[in-house]
Amino acid sequence: MGQGRRVAVTGLGVAASNGTGRDSFFKSCSQGSLGIKKCELFGTEKLMTDFFGEIRAGLPGSEVRPTDETRIKALIRLSLEECLSDSHLDRQKIASYGADAWLCFGTLLATTDAIMEYASGKRSGRELPGYLEHANDYLSMLRALCGVKGACYVSSAACAAATTSAGMAFDFIKNGMCELCVVGGADPLTKVSAAGFHALKSLSLGICNPYDEGRDGVNIGEGSAFFVFEELEAARTRGANIYAEVLGYGLTNDAYHITSPDPDGGGVIRAMEEAVSEAGLSIGDIDHINGHGTGTVVNDKMEIGAIDALFSDSPRPPSLTSTKSIVGHCMGASGAVELAAVLLSLQHQVYMPMPNMERPLETRCDVSSKGRYCEINYALSNSFAFAGNIASILIGRVRQ
Amino acid sequence: MxxxxxxxxxxxxxxxxxxxxxxxxxxxxxxxxxxxxxxxxxxxxxxxxxxxxxxxxxxxxxxxxxxxxxxxxxxxxxxxxxxxxxxxxxxxxxxxxxxxxxxxxxxxxxxxxxxxxxxxxxxxxxxxxxxxxxxxxxxxxxxxxxxxxxxxxxxxxxxxxxxxxxxxxxxxxxxxxxxxxxxxxxxxxxxxxxxxxxxxxxxARENAYCAVGDSAAAGLAAYPLVKKISVQESVTVIRSALRKCLKKTNSPEVIISSSNGAYFDEAEDAAFKEEAPGASVITGVKPLFGETLGSAFSLNVAVAAMCLKNGRIPNSLGATRAGVKRILATGYDTIGNYHCIMLSKGGENLGDA
The missing domain is CATH 3.40.47.10 (Thiolase/Chalcone synthase)
Incomplete structure (x- = not known):
């Protein structure tokens, strides 16, 4: 194992299109129950698809002023409150850590609704004062809700944002910079991301089908997930429920193209290698990977190639799944929602299926449309992004 | 190392x-x-x-x-x-x-x-x-x-x-x-x-600007440029960040502050007087460059690095000290963090974090 303090995950809250709350989310994911449905949030007549991973829990629409209860704030509230309750911490207890409790958060689209409303007003000649400069107000609410008095780090590395934030939190605790981190990611479904992926011609016409020969693109989703990371011995001392241990992470950049991954997958291989190396493990120890698995032709081919190359000498290749096949691509929050899926897979020793899979791409990995028991001791979660950002994080069952 | x-x-x-x-x-x-x-x-x-x-x-x-x-x-x-x-x-x-x-x-x-x-x-x-x-x-x-x-x-x-x-x-x-x-x-x-x-x-190399020392941060109630926040509560937050940053290092000779001429300057002034009473405080960076939002803290660090490389404070910022070796740069960001970081030249104690 790498040097430094050990880091435990001691709280979990999640909200996605197939379930709000970890029990509902786990049940849906393990049974392959889809959250991707016809969109009700906005009109889809002119888009390539009607299908989005929308949370139908009475969340506000995009028109709300950023100083009021916006969709991003409501999403954060849904999973953060569950996380704090699960960790047996509240804002007062976290505040008692003073500057030693930090916040690490990942998002891409948290400010998008406010900017979109401003732009819409501008186009129609209406002035909307306050929308732009208050777009970051959700963070004051987040900080107040969780009681963090120390530093706040927000990664906005597009779809790798939340996994990057989790890796940073791990590093901060491991190296003694703070004692506890509230970690999470959240992104709302927006017209902007829908139109953007429509313009890129990257949307699936139906329900996405990652790692399948018939894949044709992504479904945009939304979601949020929060965790408490803390030093392992401190967690044990306070009798916390420990889900797993964070063991390592890797961040790299393709330095190749703004929207397309490097087909060689060199950055992906290196990020996974670094995560495994930091943990003091070997590649063959990895049982499971929650892949980036968007369902686009280019991403999935590259990722499968990278994983197969990395495990080429391993007698027991890992199982591989994509949570996006069930809840859609939650953008900057995807790494958080997928980390929740990995933690629950680890806890319940369950492989979460990709329900639409019919003709899997050729790979050494174990991929399936069926959920089942699956021994998982060590699992990687991958997130990739526009601008070449790549993040991979490794978690494992707690060893003595 | x-x-x-x-x-x-x-x-x-x-x-x-x-x-x-x-x-x-x-x-x-x-x-x-x-x-x-x-x-x-x-x-x-x-x-x-x-x-x-x-x-x-x-x-x-x-x-x-x-x-x-x-x-x-x-x-x-x-x-x-x-x-x-x-x-x-x-x-x-x-x-x-x-x-x-x-x-x-x-x-x-x-x-x-x-x-x-x-x-x-x-x-x-x-x-x-x-x-x-x-x-x-x-x-x-x-x-x-x-x-x-x-x-x-x-x-x-x-x-x-x-x-x-x-x-x-x-x-x-x-x-x-x-x-x-x-x-x-x-x-x-x-x-x-x-x-x-x-x-x-x-x-470090011989021709480096300066060494990067300890830094610390604490959470303000909001971004002071967007929302007026309590000066008194902010003093407590700033002091906690300064104490954490200066715990293992020598006191700074100079502080490059986040002063922009608005109400929040009062909070920093009060905190500096308590936690770094011997330091000369430079308030002239933002009046010269403007308030640069997400770049403001880094710009203060850049000015501090140039001062350390040149071994002095330039004319527009006061030029009261020569041979300066330890500068604390401070700033706040758009998400309400208050930051400070110690920079030094010539093997000055920077702590070990």
Missing amino acids: SEVSIMGLGIISSLGTDISSVWERLDASPKAAPPGETAEIPFTLDLPHSQLRRVNRYSKLAAAGAIQAQKDAFITIDSGDPFRHGAIFTTGYGSMVSNISFGESVAGDEPDLCSPTLFAGTVPNSCVGQVCIQLNLKGPSTILVGGNVFLYSKLLINSGKADVIFAGAVEEYSFDLFSSLGKNEAARGVKINEATVVFVLGR
């Missing part, structure tokens, strides 16, 4: 568009003039036009700063393992111009007419991607909203995850954002400008 140091610097600001012009203006006698009309700052980017056709101004600013910093540090990326070289950037509001422009096109309700190129430029990390592509940086990279890029970059180097990090801050001019901010009561009288600052951080 040698300390993590600032080995190179690139700046695009209202005071100058490279380090020599910025230092020259800072050292001008009589004092440098404060910034004029807030607007886009003209700058040059030494790359072929073919590589820049689809790149927005936000990303060009980052790339230009990074190329300056690379040249200033005299480092060649191609000779080493590109995965050992990373880019950690911060911004306050990201690519706001592209976001508003794309938002307007979405509001037109004709998604077929939306530009995929414009959309790609809306993501905040597009600037980091451009820097990585241009300099072939394949190591750790991300973009932060707010945060302390020095703390995380130093951690990456000290923990063996990288040898060199391009740590930067970018805030581009947006007429809509800057006018909107300017109308905010908490920002009354504050001149807002764009700025880009990029540092090359790595293991």
Whole structure:
């Protein structure tokens, strides 16, 4: 194992299109129950698809002023409150850590609704004062809700944002910079991301089908997930429920193209290698990977190639799944929602299926449309992004 | 093992568009003039036009700063393992111009007419991607909203995850954002400008600007430029950050403060008097460069680094000390963090974090 303090995950809250709350989310994911449905949030007549991973829990629409209860704030509230309750911490207890409790958060689209409303007003000649400069107000609410008095780090590395934030939190605790981190990611479904992926011609016409020969693109989703990371011995001392241990992470950049991954997958291989190396493990120890698995032709081919190359000498290749096949691509929050899926897979020793899979791409990995028991001791979660950002994080069952 | 140091610097600001012009203006006698009309700052980017056709101004600013910093540090990326070289950037509001422009096109309700190129430029990390592509940086990279890029970059180097990090801050001019901010009561009288600052951080060399020491942060109630927050409560927050930062180090000789002439200055003044009573406090950086939002803290660090490299405080900032070796730079970011960081020259005690 790498040097430094050990880091435990001691709280979990999640909200996605197939379930709000970890029990509902786990049940849906393990049974392959889809959250991707016809969109009700906005009109889809002119888009390539009607299908989005929308949370139908009475969340506000995009028109709300950023100083009021916006969709991003409501999403954060849904999973953060569950996380704090699960960790047996509240804002007062976290505040008692003073500057030693930090916040690490990942998002891409948290400010998008406010900017979109401003732009819409501008186009129609209406002035909307306050929308732009208050777009970051959700963070004051987040900080107040969780009681963090120390530093706040927000990664906005597009779809790798939340996994990057989790890796940073791990590093901060491991190296003694703070004692506890509230970690999470959240992104709302927006017209902007829908139109953007429509313009890129990257949307699936139906329900996405990652790692399948018939894949044709992504479904945009939304979601949020929060965790408490803390030093392992401190967690044990306070009798916390420990889900797993964070063991390592890797961040790299393709330095190749703004929207397309490097087909060689060199950055992906290196990020996974670094995560495994930091943990003091070997590649063959990895049982499971929650892949980036968007369902686009280019991403999935590259990722499968990278994983197969990395495990080429391993007698027991890992199982591989994509949570996006069930809840859609939650953008900057995807790494958080997928980390929740990995933690629950680890806890319940369950492989979460990709329900639409019919003709899997050729790979050494174990991929399936069926959920089942699956021994998982060590699992990687991958997130990739526009601008070449790549993040991979490794978690494992707690060893003595 | 040698300390993590600032080995190179690139700046695009209202005071100058490279380090020599910025230092020259800072050292001008009589004092440098404060910034004029807030607007886009003209700058040059030494790359072929073919590589820049689809790149927005936000990303060009980052790339230009990074190329300056690379040249200033005299480092060649191609000779080493590109995965050992990373880019950690911060911004306050990201690519706001592209976001508003794309938002307007979405509001037109004709998604077929939306530009995929414009959309790609809306993501905040597009600037980091451009820097990585241009300099072939394949190591750790991300973009932060707010945060302390020095703390995380130093951690990456000290923990063996990288040898060199391009740590930067970018805030581009947006007429809509800057006018909107300017109308905010908490920002009354504050001149807002764009700025880009990029540092090359790595293991110390003889010609380095300075060593990067301890840093600390604590959470304010909000971003002081957008919302008026309690001065009294802010003093407590600032003092906690200063105490944490100065716990293991010698006291600073000079503090480069985040003072911008608005109400929040009072909080910093009170905290400095309690926690670093012997230090000379420089309040003149923002009056010269303007309030640069997500780049403001990094700009203070850049000025501190130039002072340490030149061994003195320049004329426009007071010039009261020669042979200065320890400077504390402070600042707050757009998400309500209050930051401080100690920089030093010549083996001064910097703590061990």
